[in-house]
Amino acid sequence: MTNRLRALRAERGWSQAELAERLSVSRQTVNAIETGKYDPSLPLAFTIAKLFGLAIEAVFEPSLNGGREGDNR
Amino acid sequence: MGSSSKPHTRLAWRLLGLATLSGVLAALLSPSIDGRSPLGWSLPPILLAVPVLPMVIFFVELARYLRTLDEMQRLVHLQAMFIQFAGSCLVVMTYGLLARAALVPDLPMSRVWPFMWTGIFWLWAGGLMLVRRRYE
16 A cells, blocks of 8 residues: 655644654654555544545555555565 | 653663563572572572562553554564564474473473563564564
8 A cells, every 4th residue: 555644744844753643653653654664554544534634545545566565464 | 642752662671670670589589499599598488479570560561551552563562472472482392392302401390480481571572673673
């Protein structure tokens, strides 16, 4: 799965720590999502989309390689 | 859910301290039961419960810590605990088989058990460091 989290965060001028605080997760988790090393759960993905006022598919997209990237293995 | 890792780091050090304290107390007190203490102590067996106390606090603190983690941090701990579980099983079984074949010393179990969990703790801590690197 790929996402636009870093770009959306940058648009609002938030640091990873600020975004983490708003999402009630750790900064490490925000970083792992942004770098594609961790795919968030559906509830967290919805929380992220809601925070940015976007639909979930406007933030997250399935990757073209069949979901092997960042699939939390 | 804190975004800062400082409270988690402090707690990790506290857990490390409790594990070390338990191991040191076990090392000091267990030989004293049969009067073999290097310090010349001969203590009543009830004092063997003393090293267990920091261990109990350790697990209470660990349970509280796990409840504060977010979903990715829990995944990291789950993977670290897999390393701990697999590592413990492999080490114990391999050592047992080697001991049966007289390739390593056949350690008396009553001397080994008090320190077994300390080894398991280090496997967890090592696993945690390895898994964390995957998500950094």
